[in-house]
Amino acid sequence: MNRYMERIYNGVIKENPTIILMLGMCPTLAVTTSAINGLGMGLSTLAVLIFSNMIISMMRNIIPDQVRLPAYIVIVASLVTVVDLIMQAYVPGLYSSLGIYIPLIVVNCIILGRAEAYANKVSPDLAIMDGIGMGLGFTISLTVIGLVREFLGSATLFGKALPELCKPIAIFVKAPGAFLVMAVLVAVLNAAHIKTAANKKVEGCDGCCASCSKMCNSDAKEETKA
């Protein structure tokens, strides 16, 4: 396996951002009410991630270390604005169903996380492949979670009605369904002894952006004191 394919494998399977690293929980829970929404959100994030990784990697020797986070935020926010405008123009239906979660790609931990952990250390070609891998991993997870919720909650797949087997369980496409599906998913991963961010001591905010780490550390310190 060459190093480009290794990046894709890493993003989709080994360090899948949603299932293994547990990053970007907000969009994962919020937009997976249908497979189409999950796919749309995943692809928009994929687009932002590829370009943000590329630009940050190309500028890694120009951006001074002290102001790197604000610089990354500006780059990511500009890209998100571009994606926002393109989606508004060409896919208005999807745009309105994803709503506020499109501008909120800016604060998606995956993007700043990859910039900080990988893209600012390597050459642009590897950074782009990493963006594709991580973005695909995110897209696939969101689409699959969306499929499950859509199937259980409205008995359709990608918007196509299925022959009526039983009554749809509407709660799965409402807010509680998102938490339920995630809970069962993580429990299954735990039962299969797959190492995820969830079975480590600091769950939830592990690796989530630069500023979270400070919080996690102080939390850990408090625990050792008590």
Next chain:
Amino acid sequence: MNTSLIMIIITTALVNNVVLSQFLGICSFLGVSKQIKTSASLGGAVIFVMAISSAVANLLYTYLLAPLHLEYLNTIVFILVIATLVQMVEMFLKKTSPAIYQALGIYLPLITTNCAVLGVAITNVQDGYNFIQSVTAGVGTAIGYTIAIILLAGIRERIDESNIPAPFRGAPVVLLSAALMAIAFMGFGNLAL
């Protein structure tokens, strides 16, 4: 006018609860809800930051972006303003009131990346709220966040002592508790407002 402000508070805090029905700020909701005390401090910090950031975002939008027809730049402007603002609030509190800083300080950097803060600023613009309505919505949302995280912390303190099947220990049981809370909060959706 007064009734509509009360309605904004009820809607943002209970009906459209920011965590349990909008899924914003999940990261800190799951990560920092181990103890009621820390959750309450985080909630306090969120209320503080959201009130200020909604106010500033509204002023910027009304007096800078709208007159220059730069509305499409709101994402960039808001995230930068919020990040800077949180830094400044942190420095200001450190200088002026060390007691509050002791209680809220460590949570402030965490809030910068809390998508709920940016979410509220953008929602306010989309809903066309004026200055007072924006601040009210910011405070209401933050109160909703505080209620949710304190309730979850309460549940988690109890869960700690019970015997849970091994695969469900840790994150899954927390997510399940959140699911049950979300079901309870769905009841507010039927309020006739």
